[in-house]
Each structure stands twice: as structure tokens, then as C-alpha cells.
Amino acid sequence: MPSSSARVNASFSDREVAALRGDFPILTRTVRDDRRLVYLDSGATSHKPTAVLDAERTFYEQHNAAVHRGAHQLAEEATDDFENARATIAAFIGAPAGEVVFTKNATEALNLVAYAFSNASPNEQPKDARFVLGPGDEILVTEMEHHANLVPWQELSRRTGAPLRWLPVLAEGALDLSDLDTLLTDRTKVFAFTHVSNVLGTINPVAALAERAHAVGALVVVDACQSVPHLAVDVATLGADFIAFSGHKLYGPMGIGVLWGRAELLEVMPAFLTGGSMIEMVTMERSTYAPAPQKFEAGVPNAAQAVGLAAAVTWVEAVGIDRIAAHESALVDALMNGLAARPWVHVVGPPPGTPRGGAVAFVVDGVHAHDVGQVLDDAGVAVRVGHHCAWPLHRALGVTATTRASVAAYNTFGEVEALLRALDRVPGIFGIDLDEADPDAGLGVGPDARAGSVALRGEATREAS
């Protein structure tokens, strides 16, 4: 992992990781004819320690009430639990509690910001010019975005008439910044990009990009789903104006996500969902809204999930985010080295030795990712296959689909070995001649790659759909 503090930390010892795994009951189950589960799909969702399950259960058993309503004792306790959870999660990312908005997931958090621009743009009451978009303005994203940080901006573009621009991706998985000055201009109102790619593992230089964006007056929205669970993120120094991340990738429950935004922006930003809880005053004609973060939390909130996520954060802090980062980095190195020793496998993203996130996606020459994943699953190894909700990125890489292994704190070096052993069955099953494997074939990016530089089963067609 990337941060210098992580490098001075060691990965977990076998004893440490064994103790840590004891917190995750699901890791002891078997799959597919009594094979031990080897879970390498934490980039999709992480497992949850018992502390998280206990926290949710305790909330429901002891304090259950609709928060911010009622004057009875349970309502007070539930509200305290909810707001304490907010404070815990805010402190984890270096933010004041009031800057953390709970959503149902990261996708909703990103939509919340996109819709704020949209809701500010029609001709109504006075509003903050930073959120007003029109045909003369532009939205900037990147080609490596998860659909959650692309489609909402496409829709915002469609609603406001502000064109969508994007930074392309270079062959080795970094953003192509050569045209940054023509793509990021004083027309750009918002620049949305991922901190860590969920496919490539690329770690983007958030502070540098944010500085450029701020210099032209653009707001910076960062998808932090693949960074917050895996490395220390401090919003005070990150440079972003907004970050979004999901709870369920951070050892927390499903159904809870977080939007962090600078207080002064949250204050002037229009509401997204409206209704109960988010109001200040309501008449039959019109309403005024509560201050942030309540302004963005319409309806009875997901308090039990917030409490669960706070328990997850507490668990991560007890283990140590820098230790987790160092452990995951060592696991990724082992995986990268193992894959590099197999010339019939091509990893997408930065080359070995480059700091990268916890996801490693690869192509097996001549075999579709679905088929690779099926063989791994047969050995009890759970990975993700497909385009990982980053279809344009895969198109740019010239591949239909990739196989992605992603690690978390509880993974072991033995599990990396198990994946590599299972992978070695793939060429035999699909009759791939290993002597013909071309270690230099690589994965081109750009128009040539789009024509298909990687041999996939079936007739390679790259028709636009």
C-alpha cells in the first residue's frame, strides 16, 4: 500500500491473522463440496466481524426507536447511538461529525451530489453559483470510473446540457494527464474521479488533481470506496470537496454509505431527497430545510446500519488501518509476483512495484473471465468476474471481462497460493497451449486495443452497442 507510514509497518503474522479471522464466522464455512472458502472478493463486499453484527443486534434489542423523533427514552438512546456513530465514522476520516451524511450506499452518495447540481440549476430561488450548471459549463470524469461515478454525471449532463468530458487511461493503468489543461478549464464545474480504481488498483494523485481543479474553480468529488477500507484517508489533507464510500466494503453492514462534504458546501448545497426529518419548517405552500447533515437524510434513517458501521470502524481502528494497509500490500505483492510467473496471465493496471490498491484484475490468454472464475470457484476460491461495473474501462483495455481478486485484512498468503494453484488448472481444462503464451503480449490501450489485442474465446467483435 501507498502511504509511507504503511511501509514501516509489517504485515500480520500468521498468529495475528488467525486471531483476526476468528472475528469473521463466515470464513470458517465451506463451499462447493466441502472446500474451504478462500474469499478474495472483498472489493465487491467485505465480510463483517461479529462486533458489527452484535452492534446492530444490540441496537435493535436495547435501543430501537426512530431517531430524531419522540421524547421517550428509547428515542433519546437511539438518537445518541446514531449521532455517536456519525462522530466515530467522521473521526476515522479526519472530519467533524457534521460533515458526514449517511446514505444507503456510495452510489446514493454520489447521486446526492449530482442531483444537488441538478436541483440548483433550474431557474428558481437564489443559489450558490458553484452548483449551477448549464450548457456553457462542463463536467469532468475519467475513463476508469465505476459506473456509480459515471452514470450519475452522464445523467446530470443530460439534464443540464453541460457536456461530459473524461480523462483517458494509459496502458499501464494511470490517468492520461497530457490533455488535462484542455479538459479541466474554467468551464469545468465539477471533477469526479476515483481515489483507487476498483479494477486497475491504480491510486490516483487526489491532492494534485484537486489543486488543479480548484485553480479553475471546479468542485472535486472523489469515489473513495476502494481507498477508505484499505489505507488511511484523511479528508483534511486529501484535497477533495466531497468523498463517497460504502459501509459494506469497510467491514460494515449493507445499506449504509457515507458522503463527506466540506461544511460550507453542504450548507449551500440543495437537498436531494425530501420529506420527513430533513425539514426546518413546513407549510402547505412551501418548506425550509434543516441544516446539514439532516438536510440530506430524509425519512427515518438507517440507524442500526450506522451503528454497525461505527462498530466496523472501531474494529478497523483497533486492528490499525496502517497495519491493514501493510498486510494487504504484502498480499498484493505476493499475488502480483505469482501472476507474473505465469506468462499466460496478464494483469491490468500498474506494473509490479508500483503502489496499488487491493484489487488485482487479470486476463488469462484465450479463456473468458467467466470460465476462469468458474474453475476458481470449483476450488472454493471466490473472485469477481466481468467488467466490475467499469465497462468503459474494459472497452479501453480491449477486453470484454477480467477476473479480479481483491484482498482484505483477513486474507492470508496461503489463500493467495490457493488462488494461484487453482488458476494453474485453467489452461489444461480449456486446452490452452502454454508454449504459445506471449509474456509480452500485454494489454494495449486505445483504438488498437479496442480492435482486440487480447485473444478471447469466440470471435472477437468490438461492435459498439
Add this chain to the structure above:
Amino acid sequence: MDLYQELILEHSKRPLRSGLREPFDAEVHHINPTCGDEVTLRVELSGEGADAVVRDVSYRAQGCSISVASTSVLAEEVTGRPVTEALATFESMRAMLTSRGTEPGDAEVIGDGVAFAGVSKYPARVKCALLGWTAFTDALARAGVDISAISTATNPTVATSGSTATQGVSS
């Protein structure tokens, strides 16, 4: 693992009747949105109504071994057959694939399609195996065939209507 039968691997390596040919009565482009697999498929019919015959099925498939092989088997099984028989073959194939392993499939009706019986135990792969087949029924409908009698449900053992495949005529 019993999923990758030799017949499937053979069809996936050397798909039968592949390539797009003229003339054709309808062309469709179907996508599996979960993995990005695509098939462009054309049908050419002869005759009208109940007497219609599938004269040709031609396609370009990009996908996993299951989806490519299944499309190959489709082309082999329905070409030259009356449309009514081709729809019965689809129904039989669909019923087997969505049975969660309870229906072995009838070789009399689906031929090499029986090799895909193992797929039904893997719900995530059923859509792969049905990609070409649902494209085929869509192409028939666009060529004017009444397909209202068949079910196009592709969810394993769940009786819902409609397929989740993104549909559209490529142009």
C-alpha cells in the same frame, strides 16, 4: 467439475455456422449486462406462418465458453427446422437450464444441448447459456413469428416474465 463437458469445449473452440451471412430477415444484438458478453444474430426464414422454416441462423458471438458453445448448438439444432420445432427446442433447452439440476434434458429434442445440463446447477451461468437462444427468439419475433406461446423467463426456477438481456436491433 462436470460443467465443462467435452462437447461444450469443442463447440466453444470451433463454433458451428458462425459468422454473419446474407440474406436475413431479422438481426438482433443481445448483451449480458453482468459480463459484457455480446451476440449479434441473424435469422433467415422461408415460408409463412405455421409453415415457416428456419433457413439460416448466422451469428457473431463474443463471450465465455458456455455462451459461445450454446449459440453454436442453437445454430446447429434449429437450422433447417420448422419454426414451431425450433421454438419447442428453445422451450426444452430453457426448461432444462432453469431447472436447477432437476431436468437432464431430452437429447431427442435439444441434441448436443444436453451437454449443458450441468449449467443449470450454476444459476449465475444460466444467462450465459441462454444468451444466444433468447437472441434467436427475439430475432424470430422481429421476423414476424408469433412467439407469444413460449416463455422467455431465464431466471432459474423463478416464474417471472421477461429476460434481463438488453435487447435491441443493431444497426
